[in-house]
Amino acid sequence: MERNQLRRQVALTRQSLFDQGFLDDQFIQLEDLQDDANPNFVEEVVTLYYRDSARLINNIEKALSVYNFLSFPSLLDFLVQQHFYIGAKKVKAECTLFREYCRAGNGEGCTRTFQQIKKEYATLKGKLEAYFQVLFHLMLPLSSLISQ
Amino acid sequence: MGSNSVVSNRRMPEKMNCFDLSPNSNSESEAEEVHVLAVDDSLVDRKVIERLLKISSCKVTAVDSGWRALKLLGLLDDEEEDKSSFSSSDGFEGLKVDLIITDYWMPGMTGYELLKKIKESSSFREIPVVIMSSENVMARIDRCLEEGAEEFIVKPVKLSDVTRLRDYYMATREIRSAESGINVNKRKLQESFDVSTASSSPSSSSASPPSLFSSSAPCSPSSLDSPTRRPKMTSFDHILI
Numbered sequence: 001m002e003r004n005q006l007r008r009q010v011a012l013t014r015q016s017l018f019d020q021g022f023l024d025d026q027f028i029q030l031e032d033l034q035d036d037a038n039p040n041f042v043e044e045v046v047t048l049y050y051r052d053s054a055r056l057i058n059n060i061e062k063a064l065s066v067y068n069f070l071s072f073p074s075l076l077d078f079l080v081q082q083h084f085y086i087g088a089k090k091v092k093a094e095c096t097l098f099r100e101y102c103r104a105g106n107g108e109g110c111t112r113t114f115q116q117i118k119k120e121y122a123t124l125k126g127k128l129e130a131y132f133q134v135l136f137h138l139m140l141p142l143s144s145l146i147s148q
Numbered sequence: 149m150g151s152n153s154v155v156s157n158r159r160m161p162e163k164m165n166c167f168d169l170s171p172n173s174n175s176e177s178e179a180e181e182v183h184v185l186a187v188d189d190s191l192v193d194r195k196v197i198e199r200l201l202k203i204s205s206c207k208v209t210a211v212d213s214g215w216r217a218l219k220l221l222g223l224l225d226d227e228e229e230d231k232s233s234f235s236s237s238d239g240f241e242g243l244k245v246d247l248i249i250t251d252y253w254m255p256g257m258t259g260y261e262l263l264k265k266i267k268e269s270s271s272f273r274e275i276p277v278v279i280m281s282s283e284n285v286m287a288r289i290d291r292c293l294e295e296g297a298e299e300f301i302v303k304p305v306k307l308s309d310v311t312r313l314r315d316y317y318m319a320t321r322e323i324r325s326a327e328s329g330i331n332v333n334k335r336k337l338q339e340s341f342d343v344s345t346a347s348s349s350p351s352s353s354s355a356s357p358p359s360l361f362s363s364s365a366p367c368s369p370s371s372l373d374s375p376t377r378r379p380k381m382t383s384f385d386h387i388l389i
Contacts, residue, residue, distance in 0.1 A: 026304055029304070029306065029307075030196070032307075033196070033199050033200070033203065033307075038199070041199065044195065045192055045195055045196060048191040048192045048195055049191075049192050051191055052190055052191050052192055073253060075255075077252075077253040077281075077282055077283065078189070078190060078253060080282055081190070081193070081281075081282030081303050081304075082190050082192055082193070084282060084303055084304040085192050085193060085196045085304050086192070
């Protein structure tokens with residue numbers, strides 16, 4: 001019975017990520033690549049996403065502190081596209097906006113949007129972590145659930 | 149609404165592993181998978197591409213930079229310029245690959261620069277190179293195609309893109325094998341020749357891939373018309389012809 005509750009919780013948590021616009025269909029494409037032989041694929045990709053993002057945000061922050069906008073096309077492209085496979089909808093939108101401001105040489109727009117990126121990313125990360133946490137509990141063997 | 153949204157229990161549909169290749173190809177495809185070299189500096193993208201390729205039954209080598217790709221191929225050995233002693237069929241010091249798929253924007257060496265280096269090499273220029281990019285920029289696409297890229301795919305790459313590539317390059321590889329004198333697929337090549345206008349001897353090297361594909365040979369070129377390649381379609385046809 002507890003298991004069913006957990007299942008429901010997982011489903012609701014997952015659905016809310018879509019309903020609230022944090023994730024888009026691309027995340028489902030990622031889920032489709034997971035199977036019994038690769039049961040943790042999504043979480044593995046998301047973990048890499050955190051790593052990529054942390055590094056990227058750090059690099060951009062440094063670059064912005066020197067110049068007030070970025071002109072490195074590879075970095076900009078990387079920033080936008082790395083959210084694709086995760087389906088990180090809101091973050092992606094902010095990154096796209098950021099790229100436009102950079103290309104226009106709009107320093108103030110860049111700084112403002114970059115703060116938004118960081119905020120959206122932090123929110124998404126929190127949501128994803130919460131989701132995988134619940135999922136993890138669902139995947140635990142029944143015996144450990146009963147003991148809770 | 150409830151249980152079937154629990155992600156980790158989903159299975160890949162079996163059909164993903166069934167090829168719709170021409171009748172004779174199954175024996176060859178089991179013997180030799182398409183080996184793809186994937187180049188992308190993003191951890192996420194690399195992992196996803198690798199998974200997509202593996203699901204499509206390709207052998208994958210994934211690297212994070214153009215330099216590493218060239219090194220693996222054997223193009224960055226003692227000699228800067230490629231010497232004729234390095235041939236892809238020897239696989240002497242280099243990796244033998246059927247297809248290279250690379251991101252466009254990478255630090256250090258871009259996918260475009262990698263493409264150029266490969267096409268400048270006498271041993272490796274025949275390897276098809278596919279460029280991936282998050283943006284659909286015509287100038288960028290044209291530049292890559294002009295430099296010899298087979299195709300330009302807009303990210304995020306989908307499974308359908310990868311299976312389409314695999315089918316296409318599986319057939320292309322068989323043709324190249326036939327050209328280099330390996331008779332395994334001679335029968336299929338002969339069938340293709342019957343379709344095309346070739347009047348020369350069946351095993352002659354005048355069988356260039358373009359004429360075979362444009363004459364609707366076994367490998368179903370119509371499957372190449374996919375939405376993600378739409379901006380590139382005319383250019384691709386131009387390359388084929």
